Amino acid sequence: MTETVGIVIVSHSSDIAKGTADMVRQMVGTEVKVAFCGGNPDGGLGTSVPLIIDAINAAWSPKGVAVLVDLGGAETNSEMAVEMLEPARRDLVVVCNAPIVEGAVMAATEAAGGSTLAQVKAVAEELSAD
Amino acid sequence: MLDKADGQIFTGSVRLVHAVGMHARPAVKLTKLAKKFQAQISVRVAGAPEWINAKSVAKIMAMRAAHGSTIEIKASGSDAEAAVAALVDLVASDFPDGAG
Known part of the structure; x- marks a missing residue:
């Protein structure tokens, strides 16, 4: 199988991210690498830049990584995580302007085709275009 | 159920036997399978005014084909005949796990 774009899911809630x-994984399959993070390091709601970076590393692919986020801070912290990557990898990570569940399923479906x-x-x- | 139309266009039609119609999971399977072919592939619920790009998961999910409806498929390109056959088979066999 050729490399596929990796998917990272960033939610304020670890349950939402995992779900x-x-x-x-169930709908699209396991050929696309999917990593997720949710909640702050204390176990509460929130997002954490180091955990987002870990997830990007876990889903890493030479073709790049698409990040799906939920509300406000998930987006700004994801952008901060991208900024903190080494310059060569920064351009290979994008934060998508899409609903987190639908966007993740559709991004992964597209990624699965290479x-x-x-x-x-x-x-x-x-989905956000209209 | 394959008809060779004029030129390079192949068409097929198949009844949607899936209990709840074309919901998210079948749509993902159909799109993934369509993407394995080079051919341009379009589908529609029989008689619908517009053809939908079979490789667009958002559009396939939005087509809302109901249980028992007939799905029409057309394709053009080098592997169009195989693409139509594979998609007809996927729908007719009710989107088995592991397909697509």
């Missing part, structure tokens, strides 16, 4: 990842990062992002964002 979304479960849906992707699409580029730009194509994966475009498909995830198709």
Whole structure:
């Protein structure tokens, strides 16, 4: 199997992040690497830049990584996590403007076919386009 | 159920036997399978005004094909005949796990 774009799911809630990842694995399959993180390090609601970086590393692919987020801080912390990657990898990670569950399933479906990062992002964002 | 139409266009139709119609999971399977072919592939619920790109998971989910409806498939390109046959088989066999 050729490399596919990896998927990272970032939610304020670890349950939502895990549940979304479960849906992707069940609906799309295991050929796409999916990593997730949710909650702050104390176990409460929130997002954490180091945990997002860990998830990006876990889902890493030479074709890139698409990040799906839920509310506000998940997006800003994900952007901060991308900023903290070494420059060579920074351009290979995109945060998608898409609903977290639908976007993750659709991004993974597109990624499974071997699409580029730009194509994966475009498909995830198709839902927000209208 | 394959008809060779004029030129390079192949068509097929198949009844959707899935209990709840074309919901998310079948849509993902159909899209994933379609993407394995080079051919341009379109589907529609029989008689619908517009054809839908079979490789667009968002559009396939949104087509809301109901249980018992007939799905029409058309494809053009080098592997179009195989693509139509594979998609007809996927729908007719009720989207088995591991397919797509």
